[in-house]
Every structure is written in C-alpha cells, then in structure tokens.
Amino acid sequence: MDVNRSVHKSILLYILLACVTFLTYWPAVRCNFVILDDPFYVVSNPRVPGGLSLENIVWAFRTGFAGNWHPITWLSHMADIEVFGLNPAGHHLTSLFLHTTNVLLLFWLLQIMTARIYCSALVAALFALHPVHVESVAWVSERKDVLSTFFGLLSLGFYARYARAERGPGVAPGIGRPSRDYCLALLFFALSLMSKAMLVTLPFLMLLLDYWPLQRLVISAGKQSWLHLLWEKAPFFVLTVISSIVTFFVQRTGGALELRDIPLRNRLANALISYVRYIGKLFWPSDLAALYPYHRAWPLWHVLSAALLVFALSLVVVSFARKKPFLAVGWFWYLGTLVPVIGIVQVGEQSIADRYTYFPSIGLCIALIWAVACLAHHWRWIKPLIATAAVLLLAFFSICARNQIKYWCTSLDLLTHTLTVAGGSAMIHNNMGILLESQNNLTEAKEHFIEAIRLEPAYDRARFNLARILAAEGRSQDAVSEITGMSRAWELEAHQTLAKIFQEQMKTNEAISQLAAAIPLDPTNASLRESFGLLLAEQGKTAEASEQFAALVQMRPDPQSHYHLALLLLIQGKAEESIIHYKEAIRLKPDWPEPLNDLAWLLATYSRAELRDGPRAVELAERACKLTNFREARFLGTLDAAYAEAGRFTEAMTTAEQAKTLALAAGNKTIAALAEERLKLYRSGAPFHRQ
Numbered sequence: 001m002d003v004n005r006s007v008h009k010s011i012l013l014y015i016l017l018a019c020v021t022f023l024t025y026w027p028a029v030r031c032n033f034v035i036l037d038d039p040f041y042v043v044s045n046p047r048v049p050g051g052l053s054l055e056n057i058v059w060a061f062r063t064g065f066a067g068n069w070h071p072i073t074w075l076s077h078m079a080d081i082e083v084f085g086l087n088p089a090g091h092h093l094t095s096l097f098l099h100t101t102n103v104l105l106l107f108w109l110l111q112i113m114t115a116r117i118y119c120s121a122l123v124a125a126l127f128a129l130h131p132v133h134v135e136s137v138a139w140v141s142e143r144k145d146v147l148s149t150f151f152g153l154l155s156l157g158f159y160a161r162y163a164r165a166e167r168g169p170g171v172a173p174g175i176g177r178p179s180r181d182y183c184l185a186l187l188f189f190a191l192s193l194m195s196k197a198m199l200v201t202l203p204f205l206m207l208l209l210d211y212w213p214l215q216r217l218v219i220s221a222g223k224q225s226w227l228h229l230l231w232e233k234a235p236f237f238v239l240t241v242i243s244s245i246v247t248f249f250v251q252r253t254g255g256a257l258e259l260r261d262i263p264l265r266n267r268l269a270n271a272l273i274s275y276v277r278y279i280g281k282l283f284w285p286s287d288l289a290a291l292y293p294y295h296r297a298w299p300l301w302h303v304l305s306a307a308l309l310v311f312a313l314s315l316v317v318v319s320f321a322r323k324k325p326f327l328a329v330g331w332f333w334y335l336g337t338l339v340p341v342i343g344i345v346q347v348g349e350q351s352i353a354d355r356y357t358y359f360p361s362i363g364l365c366i367a368l369i370w371a372v373a374c375l376a377h378h379w380r381w382i383k384p385l386i387a388t389a390a391v392l393l394l395a396f397f398s399i400c401a402r403n404q405i406k407y408w409c410t411s412l413d414l415l416t417h418t419l420t421v422a423g424g425s426a427m428i429h430n431n432m433g434i435l436l437e438s439q440n441n442l443t444e445a446k447e448h449f450i451e452a453i454r455l456e457p458a459y460d461r462a463r464f465n466l467a468r469i470l471a472a473e474g475r476s477q478d479a480v481s482e483i484t485g486m487s488r489a490w491e492l493e494a495h496q497t498l499a500k501i502f503q504e505q506m507k508t509n510e511a512i513s514q515l516a517a518a519i520p521l522d523p524t525n526a527s528l529r530e531s532f533g534l535l536l537a538e539q540g541k542t543a544e545a546s547e548q549f550a551a552l553v554q555m556r557p558d559p560q561s562h563y564h565l566a567l568l569l570l571i572q573g574k575a576e577e578s579i580i581h582y583k584e585a586i587r588l589k590p591d592w593p594e595p596l597n598d599l600a601w602l603l604a605t606y607s608r609a610e611l612r613d614g615p616r617a618v619e620l621a622e623r624a625c626k627l628t629n630f631r632e633a634r635f636l637g638t639l640d641a642a643y644a645e646a647g648r649f650t651e652a653m654t655t656a657e658q659a660k661t662l663a664l665a666a667g668n669k670t671i672a673a674l675a676e677e678r679l680k681l682y683r684s685g686a687p688f689h690r691q
Contacts, residue, residue: 006117009117010111010117013107013117013121014104014107017103017104017107017121017124017125017128018100018103018104020125020128020129020394020398021099021100021103021128021129022096022100024128024129024398024401024402025096025099025100025134025137025138025401025402025405026096027402027405027406027409028092028095028096028134028137028138028405028408029089029092029093029096030089030092030409031088031092031138031405031408031409031410032088032409032410032411033088033091033140034139034140034408034410034411034414035411035414035415035431035434035435036139036141036290036291036411036414036431037066037139037141038139038140038141040065040066040141041066041077041140041141041143042077042080042081042086042091042140042141043086045065045077046065047059047060047063047065047074047078048074048077048078048081049081049086050078050081051078051081051082052075052078052079052081052082056074056078057075057078059074060074060075060078064250064253067250067251067253067347068144068196068197068247068250068251069194069197069246069247069250070144070148070194070195070196070197071194072147072151072191072194072195073143073144073147073148073194073195073196076094076143076147076195077091077143080094088140091140091143092138092140094143095137095138095140095142095143095146096137098143098146098147098150099128099133099136099137099146100128101150102127102146102149102150102153103124103125103127103128104124105150105153105154105157106120106123106124106127106153106362107120107121107123107124108157109153109156109157109160110123110124110366112157112160112161112164113160113209113213113214114213116370116373118373119369119370119373122365122369122390123362123365123366123369125394126365126369126394126397127361127362127365129394129397129398129401130282130285130361130397130401131285131288131397131400131401131403131404132281132282132285132288132354132357132361133354133357133358133361133401134288134354134401134404134405134408135288135290135353135354135355135408136354136355136358138404138405138408139290139355139408142355144195144196144198145196145198145355145358146358147195147196148192148193148195148196148198148199148359149192149198149199149358149359150192150195151188151189151191151192151195152188152189152192152198152199152202152359154184154188155184155185155186155187155188155189155192155202156185156202156205156206156209157185158181158182158184158185158188159181159182159185159206159209160209160214161181162179162181162182162185163209163210163214163216164214165179165181186235186236186239189202189236189239190239193239193240193243197243197244197246197247197340198337198340198341198359199337199359200240200243200244200340201240201336201337201339201340202236202240202337203233203236203237203240204336205333205336205337206233206236207226207229207230207233208328208329208332208333208336209329210229211325211328211329212325212326212328212329213325213326213329216229217229248345251347262294262296262346266296266297266298267343267344267345267346268344269298269303270294270295270298270343270351271342271343271344272303272306272307272310273295273298273302273303273306274338274342274343274351274352275306275310275335275338275342276305276306276309276310277351277352278338278352278356278357278360278361279364281352281354281357282357282361282364285397285400287421287422288354288404288421289354289417289418289421289422290414290415290417290418290422290428291349291350291353291418291422291425291427291428292350292351292352292353292422293349293350293351293422293423293424293425294346294349294350294351294425295351310335313331314331314332314335317330317331317332317367324370324371324374326366326367326370326371327367327370327371329363329366329367330363330364330365330366330367330368330370331363331364331367332363333360333362333363333364333366334360334361334363334364334367335363337359337360337363338356338357338360341353341356349425349426349427372386411431411435412435415428415431415432415435416432419432424451424455425455426452426453426455426456426459426462427452429448429449429451429452429455429462430448430449430452430459430461430462430465432445432448433445433446433447433448433449433452433462433465433466434465436448437465437469442469442472442473445465445469446466446469446470449462449463449465449466449469450466453466460486460487460490460491461490463482463483463486463490463494464482464483464486464490464493464494464497466482467479467480467482467483467494467497467498468494468497468498468501470482471497471498471501471502472501474505476502476507476510479498480498480514482494483495483498488521491521492518492521492522495514495515495517495518495521496514496515496518496528496531498510498511498514499511499512499514499515499518499531499535502514503535508535508538508539509539511535512532512535512536512539515528515531515532515535516532518532519532524555526552526555526556529548529549529551529552529555530548530549530552530560530561530564532548533545533546533548533549533552533564534564536548537564537567537568542568542571542572543572545568546565546568546569546572549561549564549565549568550565552565553565553581557584557588558588559584559585559586559588559589559592559595560585562581562582562584562585562588562595563581563582563585563592563594563595563598565581566578566579566580566581566582566585566595566598566599567598569581570602575602575606575608575611576611578602579599579602579603579611582595582598582599582602583599586599586620591627593623593624593627593628593632593635594624596620596621596623596624596627597620597621597624597634597635597638599620600616600617600618600619600620600621600624600638600639600642601617601621601638601641603616603617603620603642603645604617604618604621604638604641604642604644604645604687604688605641605645605687605688605689605690606689606690607689607690612645612689614642614645614646614647614687615646617638617641617642617645617646618639618642618643618645618646618648620642621635621638621639621641621642622639624638624639625639630658631662632662633659633660633662633663633666633668633671633672633675634659634671636655636656636658636659636662637656637659637671637674637675637678639655639659640652640653640655640656640659640675640678640682641678641687641688643655644678644681644682644686644687644688645687645688649682649685652678652682652687653679653682653683656675656678656679656682657675657679659671659672659675660672660675660676660679663675
C-alpha cells in the first residue's frame, strides 16, 4: 500500500511539474527569432535551412561554424526546419519541450539517488521556474544548452541506476564488465558533449555523487579507495579530454577565444567574482540581461572579498561533509560544473551569462533544499512555514520568468532591456545599430555604431557598419577614413561594400579607388578582379581593365573572362591576341552567340587583310543567327558582312535587308542606317571593311 501511495505521489508530481513548467514558459512560443546569434544558427545559416539532407548531416559533424563543434545541436535545428520551417514558434516549442523534459529527468534522477520525493520535486521545481533559466529556454540559439543538459541528466540517471545495481552493502564493488546502464550513461555523456561542450566535468560530478547520495565510497580504512572509482570513470574522462581539445581548437580557429589582451590575473579575478555574481543572480534574479559587459579590471577589494567568500563556503561545507554531505556535493556541483564557462579561458565578450547557470544551479538547489529539509526534520513546527514559503517562492519565480520572457520576444525589446539593466557593450550597441538601420532609422543607428567604437576602438564590425552608413549619406571621405587600419578580413569586405555603394551613387572614381585597394588584400579573388576590370572598362580604362582580365583568365579560365579580355584587346588594336581569346571563349561555350558573332565580325570586316577570313566568318555568323532564331538585327548585320567578305553578295544584300527590317521594327534606327550603308557597298560589289 505504501509503495502504491508513493508511486501515485510521484506520478502526480510529474504531472504537476510538467504542467507548471509548460504554462510558465508558454509565452516563449510567441517569440520571434532575435538578432543575437539566431541568424547564424538558424535563419541565415548556410546549411540549417536546408533541413536533414545527407550533405547537411555530414556538414554538422565536420563543421566548426560559429566557433563550436556541436553536431547534435545542428541536427536538432535541422529537424525543426523539417517540421516547422522557419516559423519561430515551432523552434521555441521544441526548446520548451526539452526544458520540461529536463525538469522531469531531474526529478527522476534525484528520486532514484535519494528516494526523497518531496525534496527531489522541490529541486526540480526551482530548476523549472527560476527566471535565470529563461535565456536557455527562450533563445533559439541556446538549444545547445537544454539539449546538452537533456543528455547529461540521462547520463547521470543511467549512471545512478548502474551504481545502485552494482553497489554492495556499504562498499563499492570492483570494476567488472560494464552493464547496459553503464554503456547508456557513456553514450548519453558523448551526446551531451556533442550538443555543447559544457558538461566536460561530469565525470568529477559522478565522483561527488558516489560519495553522496550513492554512498559508494565509505571513508574507512581498507574498505574502498578512490582508485577503483576513478578507474571506473576512465572512459568518461577520455571523452572529456577529446571534447576539450576539439572545443579549444575549434573556438581558436573560429575566433571565439579572446585571450590576446586579457591577462591571466584579470581572468582569474573575473572568475572569482563571477562565482559570487551567479549566486546573487540565483538568490535574487533581478536585472537579468542577454549580455553583461566584461570588466577588465575589478577593484582589488571586490576580488579579495569574492575569494574569501568562496574559500569560506568551501571550508564550511567540507567541515560538514560527514554529517551533511549534501552541502559539499551541492556546492562543489556548482563550482565544478561552472569551470568550463567561468572565464579562465575567455570565450566571447561577456563577463557572466545567465545561460551558464542552467546546469550548475542544480547543485545549489540541492544543497539549499536538503538543508531546509534537515531543519524541518529537527523542528517539525516549521514545516507549514516552509511549505508556504516554498509555494510563494515558486509562484514568485514563475511570475518573474514570464516577465523575463517578454524581453526575448523581439530583438528591439531584448537589446533595449539589455542596455537598460546591464549597461552598454560594443556588441549590443552594434546589434542595436544594425536593427535600427534595417528599420531605416539611420541617425540612431549611427549613434549606436559610434558608441560601440568608443567602447571598443578595435571593433572592426562596428567600424564597417558606420562606414557603410557614412557612405550612404554621401560622406565618402569619412567612410574611407573609418576603414583605415582595420584587420585584413574586415578591410577587404569594407572596400568591396564601399565600392558597391559608390557605384550606386555614380561615384565611379571612388568605387575604382576602393576596388584598387581591395585587390592587394586578396589577389586571388576572381570575382573581385572581374568587378574591378568591368568598372575600369566602363570608364574607358581599357589597358588597366585588360590587365585585370589577363590575370583573371589565369585564375578562372572561364568563357566570360576570355570574352571580356578579347573585347578589351580588340579595343586596344591587339587583334591577333583578341582572336585567341575569342576562340577560347567559343571552345569553352560553343553555344554562346555573342563571342561567335563578335569573332565573325572581326574576321569579316577587320582592316588588315591578313586577319580576315570570309568563309570562317560565315560559319560563325550563321551559328550565332541560328542560336537566336535569326531575330537579332545586329547578328544579321554580321552575317551580311561575312557573306560579302566571302564574295556571296546576293546573300549579303538579302540578309542586310532583313537586318534593316528587324532594326526598324525594334525602333533601332542606327542599326538600320548602318545596314543601308552596307547595302550600297554590296550593290557595287564591294565588301564592308572597317577603316
């Protein structure tokens, strides 16, 4: 009977936890994608919008895009695309289901480890409703957070089942053949790391759980040593090492690691203070923001105070480790699982981030709830007060979480709130500028770009955006001065962008100047050379243009490059070289009418007799006319000149009449007049040659 009552209580609590979590976070389903990372992860990602194709799946496992290696997360986003497309509601719904599942998994894990139903349920409820977790749930790009925790909790759950099955009375057994639960724990740990390399310290956490509540380590001489338990975790540690190495190199290659100008002492100071700031956010979740600007130099007394507090709390929980082991386990759960993101190796420009507490906060919740349970056990009269306080606290957290979700519904709300409660950072100001620019609010956008540069003078992205707006306003010199001294990659993009803007403004000389500056930065960029060559040709700078296309045919020997080079060489009077490139363009693309026609015209009409070839000109011109169904007056004009050069004057006159008729029908009097002039020559028995 007691067992049945316990099962019924558990089922009821599972249902209650699921409902409360789902209802609290339901407003997130109405949120949009936001400007922070969502374009990189989903909306404008080069692969994700294509869904679960074989090619995209392979890409997910091979890419380090966005400075991360998390193939399972990429597959999750792709699966959402298959079901929901780019409807943000579906993507948010998936994250909400994962968070709700994590709440239930946490309840299950604590139950099987401790057999304490109500304590386990309270920890799960705090985890479910705490507003500091809104960022992980309501931000589509943080799918990796809820996904890695999902697999991490599964790993711990199956590890706990394995440990319970293997544990003898009072001592841990020797290590034999791994059970199914052990293998599942290892598998889910690997999947967690492939979702986000956050839980690399999970093997250490397993050792803590071996101490309490699994009680696999009995601290008494000769009974059991840490060595057995460490050896048991060896496969988990191997995965940790592999994941850490892969993550380090991917983030370094992707430019996510920010070590160059932050001394180690500053990073250590920020790490100590961050531990305390996270505790503050967990106990009083106010002024939550998408980004907290990095403090490069904390006051010394802040650092010393934080260090003293962390050390004192550690000393206290260790001193109570025998009598109150949950304090030590909860505290070191918190400290240990934050290590990968505490900032010793700085990733990004944030000092702390709410999302980083998603899994580590569980440890503090365990320590707090079990400590309160101990008080209730000693002073039973306090139980009603504790129950009332718990209900009120959870209700308060639920309201705060729903209130926090509204800031994630639009990019403007999110950025405005972040600037209000956390102060400015270069990245937030830059993104606000981009958002305002997309709304054609260029004046305010420019102010945010300027502020971003003030906060971070080396922030090339903001300088690039400011230069683009200045150019659009017609302030060419100011725009050019902004891009001076940028990093090589950003300078190249800036030159190209300004060139495009100047072209649209008909400022051709300025556009040429920008492309001329861009070429040395990327000499093998074929499309850049083509744009530069065409612009030079448009300005009549044929010699310079032909130099660009001569280089282009070496890099990209396609028909277009050869054709443009042939035209430019002919304008310069280099007919022999021009013929070579016309022929190459035709060889590469036999059914392209333009080079066929142009080469035919050259062979039929060129002033130097040794270069003319009437029969060959007729062959080429007839092919060009057939490809255009004899409906192009210009091509018919070439054909009549070719017939005349080949001595076929009757056909030349007939074709010239057709060319004249087509030209007049199209309203092109110039081509019609030229056809009439050629007709006069043909009637006298003379071909048409250029002077």
